[in-house]
Amino acid sequence: MTEAAIRNAYLPRLDNQFHIHEEVNGRHFSGKTLTLDAVVCPKKNQSWKNSSVALGIEFKDTVRFSRNYDTKNLTTWLAQCVDYSNTAWDKYGYIYIFTCPSLVDEVATSVIGNPMFVTNFMGQLGIGELKEAPGYGLAFLLHGHHRIWSEQKGVEYGKHYTLKRKFGSR
Numbered sequence: 001m002t003e004a005a006i007r008n009a010y011l012p013r014l015d016n017q018f019h020i021h022e023e024v025n026g027r028h029f030s031g032k033t034l035t036l037d038a039v040v041c042p043k044k045n046q047s048w049k050n051s052s053v054a055l056g057i058e059f060k061d062t063v064r065f066s067r068n069y070d071t072k073n074l075t076t077w078l079a080q081c082v083d084y085s086n087t088a089w090d091k092y093g094y095i096y097i098f099t100c101p102s103l104v105d106e107v108a109t110s111v112i113g114n115p116m117f118v119t120n121f122m123g124q125l126g127i128g129e130l131k132e133a134p135g136y137g138l139a140f141l142l143h144g145h146h147r148i149w150s151e152q153k154g155v156e157y158g159k160h161y162t163l164k165r166k167f168g169s170r
Contacts (some may be wrong), residue, residue: 001101002061003060006100007037007059010057010138014138016043016155017043017149018043019042019043020038020041021039023037024037024056025090026087028086034047035083036056038056038059039055040055040057041054047158048155049162050162050163050164053163054086055140056092056098057094057097057130058099059100060103072166077099077123078103081097081099081125081127082126085125085127087128094165095126095129095163095165096165098128098140098141099127099129099130100130100131101129101130102127102130104119104129105131109138115144116144120143120144123146126165128148129144135152136153137150139151140158
């Protein structure tokens, strides 16, 4: 699917529960201005541990990946998301970035090795995934299995996690 098709398929599904802000600008620590595809904020924040939580979404054209499963495409996308997770976004500050579709699901396991290692490493870098989770519908996931929010269950780990970015010693 093209990036526009992915955006058009996923954002309407989030519209009932989230305020959607597209093409959000921010300042990377290098001083460069970057633009993120979308930031979503819960319309009802009572169930969230952090009442001002914001989640970033970076959509990516999967046609390129279906033709070319290689480490260059994976690491380029991952590096872009790392840059985004190290960017202070206008009105939101430093936030978690969720790849859509799943960065790990889109790349052959033989390229990345152990998917659980990769998703846990991504989580430490401030990167999760927005993807279909069987039995839960569309879901924001961190560390491969922590459902922050899902269509079927609503706020899950978002009740326990502040989702505030950590830097330095952990």
